[in-house]
Amino acid sequence: MPIIFARVDDRLIHGQIVQAWLPELNVDEILIPCYKESCLNRGLLRLSLPYEYELTILDPHACARYAAESKRRIFLLMGSLKEFTDLIKDGLQIKSLNIGGMHFKDGAQKLDDNVFLDANDKQFLKLIRDLGIQIETRAVPTSASVSVSEALQ
Structure with a gap:
């Protein structure tokens, strides 16, 4: 499967992605699963991404199949853990997940500088x-990795 890196970041495409992760990962495409296409402004996301990278936004239920059939090297970027767990239930095979940013919301506890988890996130x-x-949680490739699994014990 051509998924090179999977990340949950509620900001989606932003400076850390463009300036730090993309040069490090050698990917061709960013794949974003999204339930409501209206929740994303496709044009703004496309403008945020350097021209040499493809951008694909699909319903999460279509993403696992798309990734399995793709010949491109994919950076899977999701706004929430729900999208990721739905992809796994739909057959996505992946070994690791990076949490880059899950910002504060009511009832959430701080795990790392940019990661706050509520009860649903922990489940x-x-x-x-x-x-x-x-x-793991890690803002940029040069940051120290913090194991999220250990924090859930």
Whole structure:
């Protein structure tokens, strides 16, 4: 499967992605699963991404199949853990997940500088961990990796 990197970041495409992750990863395309196409401004996301990268936005249920059939090297970028767990349920095979940014919301506890988890997030993360998927939080490739699985113990 051509998914090179999977990241949950509620900001989607932003400076850390463009300036730090893309040069490090050697990918061809960013794939964003989204339930409501209206929730994303496709034009703004496209403008935020350097021209040499493809951008594909699909319903999450179509993403696992798309990734399995693609010949491109894919950076899977999601706005929430729900999208990721739905992809796994739809057959996505992946070994690791990076959490880049899940910002504060009511009832959330701080895990790292840019990662706040509520009860639903913790349930999603436990499901992901129990499937043997490694979970880390790291803002940029040069940052120290923090294991999220250990924080869920």
